[in-house]
Amino acid sequence: MRIDEEGNMELSAEENQRLMDQLEIAPEDYEDPPVEIECVRMDDQAATFTALNTDTGKTIELVFDLMAD
DSSP: OEEOTTSOEEOOHHHHHHHHHHTTOOGGGTTSOOEEEEEEEEOSSEEEEEEEETTTOOEEEEEEEOOOO
């Protein structure tokens, strides 16, 4: 995962598929998934996000290690 210059989260294909699977997003919804992602915590070592399936209410927590510049 990386954050682009506009602050948008960019996931690799594998990370994106894992997210869709964990949130139980149907393949027909992949083009416009009902997902909201919010950063809930950052420290010197990791960033924590909550991802929500807005259709079902299912949430998961995503934790990414921060990389040095």
